[in-house]
Amino acid sequence: MRVKNGSPECLFEKVGRNQASTFPGFCSRHDTEIFKPLDTKPLSLDDAEQLFLIAYRSLTRELHTVMEAAMRLQTTLERQIAEGLVPKDKPSPAMTEATAHMIKAWGVWKHRLEFYDRPFAKSRFGDVLHSTFVIEGRKPVLASSSFFSVDDKAWGKRFAAVTLNVIPTSTTEAAVIVSYPKEQSGKARRYVAPIFLKSGDARLSALSHMLVDRAENFFVSPQHVEGWTAEKRKAIEEAFVGTVIRGEPATSSSDLMLF
Amino acid sequence: MLVSCKDTNLGVNVGEGQSNISHFFETMKVRFEKCLDPTLSCTEKAINAHSVQNATSLGLIAEDNHV
Numbered sequence: 001m002r003v004k005n006g007s008p009e010c011l012f013e014k015v016g017r018n019q020a021s022t023f024p025g026f027c028s029r030h031d032t033e034i035f036k037p038l039d040t041k042p043l044s045l046d047d048a049e050q051l052f053l054i055a056y057r058s059l060t061r062e063l064h065t066v067m068e069a070a071m072r073l074q075t076t077l078e079r080q081i082a083e084g085l086v087p088k089d090k091p092s093p094a095m096t097e098a099t100a101h102m103i104k105a106w107g108v109w110k111h112r113l114e115f116y117d118r119p120f121a122k123s124r125f126g127d128v129l130h131s132t133f134v135i136e137g138r139k140p141v142l143a144s145s146s147f148f149s150v151d152d153k154a155w156g157k158r159f160a161a162v163t164l165n166v167i168p169t170s171t172t173e174a175a176v177i178v179s180y181p182k183e184q185s186g187k188a189r190r191y192v193a194p195i196f197l198k199s200g201d202a203r204l205s206a207l208s209h210m211l212v213d214r215a216e217n218f219f220v221s222p223q224h225v226e227g228w229t230a231e232k233r234k235a236i237e238e239a240f241v242g243t244v245i246r247g248e249p250a251t252s253s254s255d256l257m258l259f
Numbered sequence: 260m261l262v263s264c265k266d267t268n269l270g271v272n273v274g275e276g277q278s279n280i281s282h283f284f285e286t287m288k289v290r291f292e293k294c295l296d297p298t299l300s301c302t303e304k305a306i307n308a309h310s311v312q313n314a315t316s317l318g319l320i321a322e323d324n325h326v
Contacts, residue, residue: 014325014326015325015326016324016325017317017318017321017324017325017326018324020309020311020317020326021309021310021311021317022307022308022309022310023307023308023310024291024292024304024305024306024307024308025289025294025295025308025310026294026295026296026305026306026307026308027294027296027301027303027304027305028303028306029301029303030294030296030301030303031306031308034296057310058310060295061310063295064295065296067291067293068289068291071291072286072287072289075286075289076282076286079282079286108301116297117297117298118297120297121297128307140275140316140319140320142320143311143316143317143319143320143321143326144311145311146266161314162290165311167311167316168316168317168319168320169308169316169319169320170319217310217311219317219318219320219326220320220326221321221322222321222322222323222325222326223322224320235310
């Protein structure tokens with residue numbers, strides 16, 4: 001995502017592997033200690049601790065994103081106050097926006113605290129459940145780590161949410177993992193049912209639609225993108241920017257197939 | 260309102276016109292680098308870590324070390 005002529009624009013572009021998907025969310029010690037079970041063993045979809053940590057990392061990335069956004073808006077507000085553009089002690093659009101994003105960040109942190117931090121402290125990894133499947137017999141072309149709500153609560157309110165991870169595990173397989181707090185399993189499973197009730201290409205198409213519609217942290221093999229027609233590429237980019245900027249849900253289309 | 264990263268990445272009003280564009284880019288340089296450990300009490304600076312499960316998995320889709 002970048003800004004061109006004053007307007008946001010979304011394009012597929014190559015990113016260095018070591019820059020892709022990184023976020024400054026943990027110090028070196030915590031990153032090593034917390035994720036040791038993930039980083040020192042092969043991934044197993046039967047390992048509750050590993051699956052919990054995968055979800056924890058996705059959620060923390062979102063927490064980092066919303067906290068950074070809140071901080072940037074607060075910085076903007078403070079600059080506008082310093083320049084005399086908005087009053088310090090009266091409501092203004094800039095103040096409303098900054099406060100709203102602070103409340104959103106608070107809501108995401110509360111979600112992590114209640115459903116992930118507290119269970120983590122007691123090693124209750126089973127408090128988070130997972131729906132999984134493996135994409136087999138084809139070269140992995142996509143990786144993703146994302147977190148999104150599955151209901152429509154106002155920012156700052158208690159909400160139900162899932163993490164969605166697509167993890168290439170070998171030259172012919174990728175694991176798809178949807179994780180959610182046990183008490184929110186009903187809402188979560190209903191939300192991802194379009195994926196899990198299908199099979200084959202229909203399932204991958206539903207997964208693609210959800211990634212374009214709700215995720216923003218996914219990476220596609222350059223070779224795979226180069227094989228797409230210009231129309232397909234544009235359709236994905238436009239659908240993506242539509243969800244980001246205009247809040248329009250992506251319309252179901254074969255052009256949105258990412259696999 | 261749905262909660263998603265997508266709601267916040269452009270939280271700054273990027274569409275207000277060219278006059279604000281320098282402020283926009285200046286603001287986008289602001290980084291949040293606190294360690295978000297489970298207790299939020301760590302005072303160490305955060306490092307860049309992969310959000311997608313380990314660098315090996317990205318290597319499986321990378322081409323010339325790019326994705």
